[in-house]
Amino acid sequence: MINITGSNAQQINQLPLTELQRSIVRQKERSPEMYRYPSLQALQFELVLRSNIVQAAKDLNDSGASFAVFKKSRCNERLWSRTEAGGFKLRPGVLPSDGIRDIYENGELYAFECATAIVILLYKAMLETLGESNFNRHFRDLLLFDWTYDNDLRLITLYSYVEAYPGDILYFENPDHDDDRPEWQGENVIKLANDLYYGHGVGIKSAAGMIEALNRTRNPGSTKSAFLSDLVNHPDFGYLMTLPSRSRESVLAERAEPPVVARIGTAVYVYRNHKMRKQDRMLL
Template structure:
């Protein structure tokens, strides 16, 4: 069930939605779980973000970026510094939007594992929806590695109760993976809808295909199958929506024709207008 504060749910029909966005709405309407939104705009923003996550996953698959464990990761060193732990830190002064877009433009220069791929996918989707000026303000000092190093997307981990929506990040666990290949202990993947998942290093497959791929990387003789876990990850959509509308200068901030400098917490950020 969908509930929108102060709005008749039938007003959803006034939104210009893609087929996949309409499918998400219909799935939520039929659910026994109540999905609450503060406004019609909040629902619309989530749907646009989910579409962007799907498209970013497909684009990363097509980018020629390859799979590698952390010790063998690679990046474009004109934009990123590779850390000792295999992550990528954006070079100081580089616009975050340029760094993220380069991964999709020059994918052959990059190799990383599946959790990093999911973070990259989420950043690309956020950049698409928020646009580069806002993204460059709020996503300074990017560090790409895995979930433990990300905070500015405000990621939410939710038990899905058998309800997974296109644009969710899921995890296939391989409990009996071969210790010689710890990178196959599981696979992070974007649910693309229509029963398909994108996992970096595995490609686009149905759940059964992802599970079969992991099962081929078990301890020899194991009969314990890999499986899709009951948790999903996605950004805090309402938090990101608020970023998209909070472009007002705070008292004491300064701006020129080309830039706006804004204070957010203890940090100063520069918004480029060109």
């Protein structure tokens, strides 16, 4: 169900949405979960960012960028410098927007693993959603390495793939992967549509296709299949919507306040600036 402060279903239907965005709205309206938004604009921002994530995933699949483990990663050295660990550090003087777009325009020069791919396409989606000026203001000094990402690219973690929507990040786990190929312990993917996913190095496949691909990388004689885990991550849409109206300095000032950290079971909660937020490190 969807609840928007001061709005009704008829106003939602009048929004200029694409078919993908309308399908997300229909899925949320049918859900037993309550999705609350402070305004129509907040819902529309989420839908635009979700659709941009889906498009960024499809475009990365078509970019020519290759899959590689960290020790064999490569990048366009004109815009990025490769770190000893296999990450990519944006060179001084290069605009973040230019660095991200180059991966899509000159993909054959790049090779990286699936976690880095997810971060790259999230940056690309944020660039298309916020525009160059806002993106460059808030996402400076980029380092592309594993799940390293700018603090402004906030992610929220849930544990129910049943409530996953296009644009969400999911994880196919491969518990009995070949010991000599740890890079295939699982596959980070973007949900593109109902039973359609993109994973860097595997491509665009159904859930069965993802599982079949991972099962080919198991230990010899293994009978333990890969599977879609409950882990679901998506951007903090409410926070990201505020970035265009906030200065970089105000964001940095907020970060300067010491947080209060509490651990409950395996979950970590951070209380900062009078707000509680759950933190989880995603699987590799």
